[in-house]
Amino acid sequence: MDRRLDHQGRWRHKTVAFRVSQEESEQIDRMVRLSGLTKQDYIIRRLQCQDIVVQGNPRVYKALRDQMLQIYQELKRIENAAELSEEFLYTLQLVAITLDGMKEEEE
Numbered sequence: 001m002d003r004r005l006d007h008q009g010r011w012r013h014k015t016v017a018f019r020v021s022q023e024e025s026e027q028i029d030r031m032v033r034l035s036g037l038t039k040q041d042y043i044i045r046r047l048q049c050q051d052i053v054v055q056g057n058p059r060v061y062k063a064l065r066d067q068m069l070q071i072y073q074e075l076k077r078i079e080n081a082a083e084l085s086e087e088f089l090y091t092l093q094l095v096a097i098t099l100d101g102m103k104e105e106e107e
Contacts, residue, residue, distance in 0.1 A: 023087065030091060033063035034098050054098050067095050 004012050020028065032042045035052050036059060045052055054060060071092055078084060 027087065027090075030067065031094060034060065034067065034094060036060040036063075054101055060098075064095065064098065067091065071095065 032039045035042050
């Protein structure tokens with residue numbers, strides 16, 4: 001049995017796994033990068049309905065910068081708002097919420 005001690009002193013020896021689509025995997029990875037958490041911590045907090053508090057660090061800033069570049073490129077490509085996918089709009093909302101939260105933290 002593989003046992004691991006987490007940062008709160010708990011032994012974690014259960015593995016939880018599930019299958020997702022390529023799109024779902026990309027969305028999860030994007031949300032994890034923007035949170036600054038590990039994928040494990042992000043998923044556990046989401047499943048427990050806990051707040052995801054983004055702590056600004058170089059990795060989060062890089063993820064935000066990269067995501068904003070992708071958003072900018074997509075906005076340049078489209079000709080009308082009807083072309084925006086639901087996934088794109090969700091990502092845009094997530095980035096806006098993250099940036100807004102970081103702005104409040106600085107004030």
